[in-house]
Amino acid sequence: MEFKDYYAILGVREDADLKEIKKAYRKLALTFHPDMNADEGAEEKFKEVAEAYEVLKNAERRAEYDELRRYGGTKGFEPPPDWQQGKGFDGNARGPSGQDFSDFFNSIFGGGFNQARHSASDEAFSFKGQDAEIEVPIFLEDTLAQHSRNIEFSIPTYEGGQIRHIKRTLKVKIPMGVMDGERIRLKGQAGPGHGQGPNGDLYLHIRLVPHPLFDVQGHNLLLTLPVSPWEAALGAKITIPTLSGKINLTISPNSQTGQKLRIKGKGLKTKTVTGDLLVILKVVMPQTNSEEAKTLWQRMADSSQFNPRTEWSN
DSSP, X not given: OOOXXXXXXXXXXXXXXXXXXXXXXXXXXXXXXXXXXXSTTHHHHHHHHHHHHHHHTSHHHHHHHHHHHHHOOOTTOOOOXXXXXHHTOOTTOOOTTGGGSOHHHHHHHTGGGTTOXXXXXXXXXXXXXXXXXXXXXXXXXXXXXXXXXXXXXXXXEEETTEEEEEEEEEEEEEOTTOOTTOEEEETTOSSXXXXXXXXXXXXXXXXXXXXXXXXXXXXXXXXXXXXOHHXXXXXXXXXXXXXXXXXXXXXXXXXXXXXXXXXXXOSOBOSSOBOOEEEEEEEOXXXXXXXXXXXHHHHHHHHOXXXXXXXXXX
């Protein structure tokens, strides 16, 4: 009978903890499981991996195996004559999954495995399905209230060792106040679980669509407002857009380019925070001037003592 080095089969150290053993098993199981690998010999390799995991995941069986391993392992291995009697095993007993494992396993642990209710290759191979993440574009206007939308995505599944993509359509609720980069988890809406494992989760990755007028700064919105020289000089009332409609804004006399006006509560909103709208003034000169306009500008230049470069003077 051939001795089975379960540590070597899983590729772990003798002092590996349970977390390392589970991680190694999952990786190998995904590689060799018959549902995912149709290559010749993959099924036998998977059974060998499942057998090693079945022993090493159980503290009592692992301790007994370690004791036997110290006794010595060779291709012509035979357990000590008093091994089964000393451990209380019935050498003729076979667990319901005995046919799935090697003669080595059945001769050592056959009687001690009678409490099993499922095949170890099925019971151990239970894990959560694959998660999925899709990018969802959201307009700024849509963040002001909760809304529903249909999304389409594909889920990769394994069948007969091949990857197949299944298309799905799902109606989801997008909460009010979602922010750029936010992730929304939809539990159990992604890849199907294996064995007794749950389905994977679907994550919606929110991307705010750039707006032609507004920039985003945290929960605040920035709006650049072009004003004429005379509006900046004399003051004016200007109608400006917001995400929820138009409002009137008063520009004070002698306003400057870069000056910011804050409008409370007209930014982005969440359940706990409401941002503001910051209006940034930008004085814009006319692209062309009539002869009359040039005369007026010249008259202003001749009569004004204003020097915009006084800070340069020493």
